[in-house]
Amino acid sequence: MPPAEPAAPTIREPLTPPGPLTIPEALTIPGLLAVRRREDADLRALVGDDDAVTYRELDDASRALAARLVAAGVGKGSRVGLVMPNGVGWAVHALAVTRLGAVLVPLSTLLRPPELVAQLRAAAVTELVVVPAFRGRDYRAELDAEVPGLTERLRAGGRQPAVPSLRAVWTPDELPAAAAPAELVDALERVVRPADDLVVLFTSGSSGGPKGVLHTHGNALRAVASSLDARRVGPGERLYIPMPFFWTGGFGAGLLSVLVAGATLLTEAEPEPGRTLRFLERERVTLFRGWPDQAARLAAHPDFPTVDLSSLRPGSLGAILPAAARPAAGARANLFGMTESFGPYCGSRLDTDLPAGKHGSCGQPFAGVEVRVVDPATGEPLPPGAEGEIRLRGPHLMRGICGRHRANVFDRDGFYPTADAGVLDAEGYLWYRGRLDDMFKVSGATVYPLEVETALRGLAGVREAFVTDVADEAGDRHVAALVVVTPGATDGSEAMAGPDGLAEQARSRLSSFKVPTRWLVVTDPAAVPRLASGKADVGALRRLLREQGVVRSRKVRPA
Structure with a gap:
């Protein structure tokens, strides 16, 4: 006798919107556990x-x-x-x-x-x-x-x-x-x-x-x-x-999020794409969040076309949604946050496109965090539309950093200097430009890796892109990119998905000096070197590109 099909879980419609906590006792873990036991004991x-x-x-x-x-x-x-x-x-x-x-x-x-x-x-x-x-x-x-x-x-x-x-x-x-x-x-x-x-x-x-x-x-x-x-x-x-x-991302956006919302968290000790797909199908997953490349790895797995993920809601990462449900590049907010803000502090609804003119932004700051953009040299606030360092203040921010006095963590106005570069417009929408310490110059012009990565991810056949700088023997810096393409994208289509084709496509989206001149094109996301946190290891990435990258695009000077 074949095994019985697992019963589909009963799923309540989400509240619209699930607003900030208003129950005083739920602002502590023991209080929150008491609320969940009272309201959702058997969930x-x-x-x-x-x-x-x-x-x-x-x-x-x-x-x-x-x-x-x-x-x-x-x-x-x-x-x-x-x-x-x-x-x-x-x-x-x-x-x-x-x-x-x-x-x-x-x-x-x-x-x-x-x-x-x-x-x-x-x-x-x-x-x-x-x-x-x-x-x-x-x-x-x-x-x-x-x-x-x-x-x-x-x-x-x-x-x-x-x-x-x-x-x-x-x-x-x-x-x-x-x-x-x-x-x-x-x-x-x-x-x-x-x-x-x-x-x-x-x-x-x-x-x-x-x-x-x-x-x-x-x-x-x-x-x-x-x-x-x-x-x-x-x-x-x-x-x-x-x-x-x-x-x-696992503790706050995962475990504590379901405790606050009254939801269910699906988790694995050692995710593996094939096993994960079966797990998601069995458990009737409704939301898949995480890093885009994690969803891309699932979508690239041979079993993906045969797995029933019809229970997924539109707020999930686009790579694993049906093609018709995937948002256009940049149409949804890039939720933006950091450990110091306990996860995202800026965003917009992930199932709804941003307003016209705001595509590519991170959305607007959430309640409890004030965002200021300042001149990184002087700390003076900049007017809307000017690029500078993002600084944060508010009751949702961290209390401090171990071993550091508050005066060495926050500025004189109580803002936390993030070392992130960004632009805040007049309507309060934030655009992230990259890390101030990741920024580098090519022929005297400033390059932010994130800007180049975003452009490369919009090219045909590209799943992920990672950009850094590589110095040549003379000490000059060059833009270098490791690009993860869809398996099979390079078969018979080298003109599009190979280094020359990617460079040619990139020229339609980037200033000439921002187009990578050293490329490494792979199909396996596991080829991307990562830190223990899961973030790309920039040092290892730079070494890999220096040793294995192929120079394909002529070095150009900014116009």
């Missing part, structure tokens, strides 16, 4: 690779674990590191920590031992929970190799100077079984306030070292709520985000 909160949990079960499991954490010495103000892949277990541990008023420190499963130790120090982690093994790695053994005698000294009640704040390292199964009284857990939850620290999220740009960004319960949950309407995340949605939970 699935999270569906993983081979397990699932309802909101009632998530509340029960995280509360039981919280009682064990309290008995083990965790309390308000403790900083608990978590090294674990996406799944129900990650969510239970994170909510157990934060419902007590302790501070969660999500740590990447891709960190190497020296990087992990550096982040433990930077965030002053007091307790660490590590998965026993993942992708062939034993994190505790690696820590002991990096900091000899660490486990033995901690078990004896001592400290290790290399990580002086650390008091304990546990795997999930090693956490002491004793539980604190329910009354004590209740008391700790009652004194959690919106102003209390919620999480330290480590971030890095495409270059440079990581930094620990501090967010409070109130600023994080309000930031999430402010973007729900634009992202079309409402009650009953079944949202898939392939981003890891240790990153803002």
